[in-house]
Every structure is written in C-alpha cells, then in structure tokens.
Amino acid sequence: MADGLGWAVGECSDDPNQNKQQRKQAQIDHAPHISEDTKHVKLADKLSNLHSIIEAPPSGWDQHRIQDYFVWAKRVSDGCKDANPGLADQLEELYKSATFTLKGKTYKCHPDYA
Secondary structure (H helix, E strand, O other): OOOHHHHHHHOOOOOOOHHHHHHHHHHHHHHHHHOOHHHHHHHHHHHHHHHHHHHHOOOOOOOHHHHHHHHHHHHHHHHHHOOHHHHHHHHHHHHHHHHEEEEEOOOEEOOOOO
C-alpha cells in the first residue's frame, strides 16, 4: 500500500470545478470504483473525521448538519467497506451507536439507526 499511497490520496481529491453538493455526490458515486489503496484512505479519513466531530462538533454546525454529515459519510464508506472490513466495522459501530452533545443535549450521530 505504501507505494500507491500518494496516488491514493490524489484519487481522493474532489473536483474543484464542482459545487459542494456535486462533490459530495461524486464521492458517493465513485467510492465503489476507486482503487483499494484509496478505499483504505477514505475509510481511515472518515473514521478520523467522525471521531473529531463527536469529540468537538465544529463551531457553527447544528444538529442537522452533523447528522447529515454522518449520513453522507456512511454512504461513502459503504462503497469502500470491502477494502478493509476492520475499519468498516469500526465505522458501522459509530453509525449505529455514537452520540454527540451540542448545547447540553445529546443526539444520535446517525439518525436513521434505531
């Protein structure tokens, strides 16, 4: 994986000519078709980002924006999960059970899991 890592990170880059929604949809659409190295990078990046959001929600983000990010992240990571079942399982656990606290109230990170 080390030899292809630079290329994998480059393959993760968004098209700057697209708007935010287009870039987010492109990540969902392309995730199943990217290289194995890039899938590893995507899964690790999503896991890191989600943990950061749980620990300290970004300033200015409300409950819905945080939950929308988790829903989107799951759609991306679902397209990569075959590359690293261990990371995919860690992400799945976050989607199922993680919570965050905002303004003294606790919410489920991924609202679609009961």
